[in-house]
Amino acid sequence: MEKKKNIIIGFGKGGKTLAKFLAQKGEEVVVIEKSNQMYGGTCINIACLPSKRLIIEAANGVEFTDAVNGKNEMTAFLRDKNYHMLADEPTVTVLDGEAKFIGNHQVEVATTDGQTVKYEGERIFINTGAVPVILPIPGLKDSPYLLDSTAAMDQKSLPKRLVIIGAGYIGLEFAAMFARYGSQVTVLDHNSDFIPREDDDISSAVKKDLEELGVKFELGVDIKQVINKEDHVEVEYEKNGEQLVAQGDRVLAATGRRANTENLGLENTNIKTDSRGNIVVDNYLKTSVENVWAIGDVKGGLQFTYISLDDYRIIKSQLFGDGSYNLASRKTVPYSVFIEPPLSEVGLTEKQAKKDGVDYKLFKLPVAAIPKARVAKNTHGLFKALVDPETEQILGATLYGLESHELINLIALAMKAKLPYTMLRDQIYTHPTMSEAFNDLFK
Incomplete structure (x- = not known):
């Protein structure tokens, strides 16, 4: 059984970024990925980027089959780029195969060429992501449609x-x-x-x-x-x-996703999972086994590629920093739903603020009142923001409208920096832009 410094199971966002960083530190890394169609992880291959590509192509009037072909070309390019990002590092081994724990720090890999390889890892990082949930509706699971x-x-x-x-x-x-x-x-x-x-x-x-x-x-x-x-x-x-x-x-x-742990052999370890199958981690992403971490969707919680990337920052802080950055540090996380127009949110909603008894000052602006929305001929939507009456800091915002997926990051930055809402209200913006709506939203 070969001993390895670092074993990363899964080629996802957090894992691949960690592998690259460790390699640049001169450390040996084995990255195990069971599908050569998943180099780079869920986001670039089967989720965020291909779906947004198809959504944008639909808005641009591209025929569906042409859009799918273009999407496939894009993902193939990104897959190859991600593979070489790691495989070209002299201290990184990318192994095609399915990994299974046979002990707390021992992993057996059934490779795609029919071999079996066993490793013992000093550090192991589980980055296997999530898989779709198919509800037990009679006739659904086996439907050819x-x-x-x-x-x-x-x-x-x-x-x-x-x-x-x-x-x-x-x-x-x-x-x-x-x-x-x-x-x-x-x-x-x-x-x-x-x-x-x-x-x-x-x-x-x-x-x-x-x-x-x-x-x-x-x-x-x-x-x-x-x-x-x-x-x-x-x-x-x-x-x-x-x-x-x-x-x-x-x-x-489209009934959700669950942690991808079914064939991981966790029953052969002391790694704990919760009632939903998520790997249980502490504030530092450590599992119940020493020197084994879980990164990204497999640990439950928010399933975003940027959360997986931020998980990498937590690991990096432990291994090469002061260890101060952890899950408790992650307080302001925006998200967007790419419908038409997009819906984006960060922090408290008005509904949640009322439920929690939080005092707030409400600002609202119809998207139809924004000049850029008129120019772009998309006036659907509503912008809302909640502000603390005492500190004047933003408690949360819901932006439903054109380019909200870009604007929400400005709100999140102001919240993280604890800036008063007046900073966004009085900022000089270029014109015509959707961001200048903050001049009017926060009046």
């Missing part, structure tokens, strides 16, 4: 009718995208409240705009079964005691 978020982006032709199970953020992104390409989209969800964590005025505006795009929502439904016909699929559901059917050429399961 079933798509998950990965397969949905690799269709050879555009589904004329698409049924999406799940009205969460992933489901909404796909609903907007396929509707833009011309699919007839029906979204089914068990929850009767639409994106319930958002403020009511925001969720109402989002739903209205998506319906205007052609998306049909059936909320508060109980899905009974999936029936596979010769040339289409039928999803039977019950709503208000009525038996209904949604027909489609494909059915997309």
Whole structure:
């Protein structure tokens, strides 16, 4: 059994960045990745970048099959770039194969060329990501018409009718995208409240705009079964005691993701997982086994590539810094949902502030009042921000509108720097831009 200084299981964002850093420090690293189609991780291959590429192409009027081909060219380029980023380092070994723990610090790898390699790692970093959840709906899992978020982006032709199970953020992104390409989209969800964590005025505006795009929502439904016909699929559901059917050429399961630990052999270790299968970590991403860490989606929590990157910073702080940076330091995390227009958020919503009894001053601005939105002919949406009346610091913001995915980072930066909202209000912005809306939002 070979002894290795560093073993990283999974070629994701946090793991690959850590591998590169360790290599530059002259340390030996083995990176194990079971699929040569996943060099670089989930984001560049099957999630953030390909999905946003398709979303942008839809808005630009590109045909679906042309957009998919262009997306594939992009991901192939990025995969190759990421592979060489590590493989060309003299102290890094990229091994194609599936890793399985056979002890707390021992890993067995079944390589893609049929060999078995065993390693003992001084340090081990688990970076295996997450996989889609398929609900136990009769007929769904084995349906020839079933798509998950990965397969949905690799269709050879555009589904004329698409049924999406799940009205969460992933489901909404796909609903907007396929509707833009011309699919007839029906979204089914068990929850009767639409994106319930958002403020009511925001969720109402989002739903209205998506319906205007052609998306049909059936909320508060109980899905009974999936029936596979010769040339289409039928999803039977019950709503208000009525038996209904949604027909489609494909059915997309967008019901969340879970930690990818099923075949990792954790039962052969003392590494603890929670009731949902996430690897349990402390404030420093350490598992219950000494010198074994978990990075990214596999540990649960927010599933964003930039969280995985920030996990790398926590590890770096421990190994080569003062160890002060940890999960407790991560307080201001923005996110965006790439629907049309995008929905972006950071910090408290008005709904959460009321629930928690937080005193706040509310600022609101319709996107229609922003000159750039008029220029771009996209006036949908609403900007909201909450401010602490005493400190004048921003408590949170919800930006639903054109370019909100860029603007939210300015808000997050102001929050992290503890700047008063007046800094954004009185800033001189170029014109016409969406950022100058802060002049009016914070009046």
